[in-house]
Amino acid sequence: MGFARAAGRWTVHEVTNPSTGYCPDTDSWHAVRRALDRVGPEHPGRFTHEVVFRRCEECGERSIVREAEFVCVFCGSELPVAWNAGP
Structure with a gap:
């Protein structure tokens, strides 16, 4: 996950799933989105780079x-x- 400062606040500008330990499937985005939505930063709304x-x-x-x-x-x-x- 990559963060950037925009308009005086932190945003998520990159979210990827290539963890070779856990190997999350692409449908794990839904859990990532829920967590980000609870915390509140803007995010891209999808994985910016997906690995199957x-x-x-x-x-x-x-x-x-x-x-x-x-x-x-x-x-x-x-x-x-x-x-x-x-x-």
Whole structure:
């Protein structure tokens, strides 16, 4: 999350989800938005950079899905379409 000072107050100008420890899915934005709305700073209303994570069911590694190709970068197996990359 990146913050900037605008019109004498702090705003959120960048929000991303590429945490390789937690690997949050893109639908986690709703929870982020609720938290920001409670605190009050202006925010972009969406992730400014989204990463799609999946865990390979063959080798167990976590992969980033690139260009909508659900293929494990480690072993070449197909990745599931549904999010499964959590702890």
